[in-house]
Every structure is written in structure tokens, then in C-alpha cells.
């Protein structure tokens with residue numbers, strides 16, 4: 474597959490997927506999601522790979538979710554009707570990240586926001602640079618992730634904190650994220666790659682079959698949330714087709730304050 478939006482490399486048992494759209498803080502469009510699914514499947518099929526690293530290009534951002542400039546009434550970009558209808562095969566991406574029988578580590582190098590934050594939530598482990606920023610923006614930009622991004626998040630950090638994150642759309646630094654159990658480790662920005670590689674090597678020393686069955690066992694307990702995600706994305710598709718959702722997206726793109734007042738009915 475010709476890769477336009479991601480970088481993909483395999484070295485010494487480590488597959489590294491880098492979201493590579495720094496001009497939009499590594500926000501994803503349909504093409505990006507398709508390429509990421511392809512890369513995760515390649516890493517799954519390759520028996521020389523024992524661990525996958527997901528990161529973002531540049532030093533500003535890991536990923537800021539769906540590309541708001543590619544979003545309209547029917548969802549995102551060039552592949553309308555794909556996935557649950559939002560035009561991004563995001564459920565398939567979330568699915569392959571959970572189902573790949575190898576640990577996936579998020580190396581968070583900057584902003585992990587919105588759908589980009591959901592990606593780090595789904596990764597098995599997260600190591601963050603001390604410059605990383607975490608948060609959800611859905612209710613600010615007329616979007617939401619009802620499933621893994623909400624219910625699975627609540628499993629990780631608890632209901633109160635998860636509701637705070639989604640209702641208030643605040644941003645949290647790496648230390649705060651560590652304190653709430655949202656991530657595993659914070660390291661100095663310049664040590665991120667080295668620290669991730671150290672953990673990859675610890676994983677690569679372990680029994681691949683034991684790791685696979687442990688991952689499946691963890692997944693089994695939250696498998697129902699994946700089903701809820703499919704329904705959730707179906708409802709996001711319907712929500713995108715409303716003036717209320719468009720107001721959120723347009724305010725972001727036009728760099729103006731959002732006004733949801735008239736939709737409170």
C-alpha cells in the first residue's frame with residue numbers, strides 16, 4: 474500500500490506507526506485511518522514483530538482526532554458511508570488495535586486530543602513526553618465517542634474523572650495524566666524514544682503466546698464496550714448531520730467562539 478499519511482518501519486521486532494500530518498497536528502482523515510489499519514494488520518501478520526509503537530510526527534502532537542477541515546454534514550472526507558457512517562473506518566482501527574495479539578504502546582509526544590486521545594486510551598500502554606497534553610474536545614466541536622472513548626476510559630480512570638474529562642473538555646499535562654492512571658509513565662521529552670524502546674525490549678524478552686493470551690483476557694472483560702462503540706458511531710453519524718454539530722465544527726475551523734445556546738431545548 475502506498476503510504477501518504479503515516480510512516481511505518483519495522484526494526485528488531487518493533488513495528489513503529491507514525492501518524493504523519495503535522496500541518497494539522499496529525500489529525501486523521503479517511504486515508505490516514507485506512508493506512509493505520511493496513512499497518513496494524515501487517516504488524517499482526519509479521520511473526521518477527523512482537524510489539525507495536527504508535528506515535529505522531531513532529532514534537533507538537535501525537536494526534537488531534539478527526540480532521541475537522543475534512544468534516545461536513547455527512548462526516549469525514551472522501552469515503553462517505555464507510556465504517557459506522559462517519560466516513561472514517563474508525564471502528565475497524567479501534568478493533569485492530571485491540572485485537573492484534575501483541576502489545577501496542579502509545580508514545581505520546583505532544584497533544585493527544587479528541588479522537589487522538591481515544592487512540593492512546595485504547596493502546597495497551599502509554600509512555601508520554603513531559604510536554605504531552607491530554608483531553609477530549611467532542612462537546613466543544615460537535616462530536617463525541619460513545620464507547621471505547623467514554624466507557625472504556627471510565628474503566629481506566631474511574632467514572633468521575635472520565636465524566637470530568639468529557640463534560641468540561643479541559644486539558645491535562647502528563648503528570649496529571651499519570652496521577653489519574655490515564656498513562657503508565659512520563660519521561661523527559663528527549664528521552665521518549667529511548668524509554669519506549671526500553672519497554673519494547675522488555676516485552677520482546679517475554680513469551681509471545683503468554684502475552685497474546687493475557688491481552689485477549691484483558692480484552693474479554695471490556696468486549697461489550699466495542700459493541701457499544703459501533704452503536705455510538707452510528708449515532709455520531711446522525712449527529713453530524715445536524716446544525717448543532719456543524720456549529721461546533723465550524724467554530725473551530727473559523728477560529729471563533731462556539732455558540733450552542735439555541736440548541737438547548
Ligand code: S0N
Pocket residue numbers: 496497498500537538539540541542559561563584586587588589591609610611612614616617618622706709725
Ligand atoms: C490540539 C489543540 C488544542 C492545539 O491548539 P493550538 O496550540 O492553539 O494550535 P491550533 O492553532 O489550534 O492548531 C494548529 C494547527 O493544526 C490544526 N488542527 C489541529 N487539530 C486539528 C484537527 N483535529 N483537525 C483539523 N485541523 C487541526 C489547526 O487548525 C491549526 O492549523 P491552521 O493554523 O492552519 O489553522 C487544538 O488544535 C484543538 O483543539 N484541535 C481540535 C481537536 C479536535 O477537536 N479534534 C476532534 C475531536 N473529536 C472528538 O472528540 C470526537 C470524538 C472522536 O473520537 C471521534 C470519533 C469518531 C470519528 C471521529 C472522531 C474525531 O476525533 O473527531
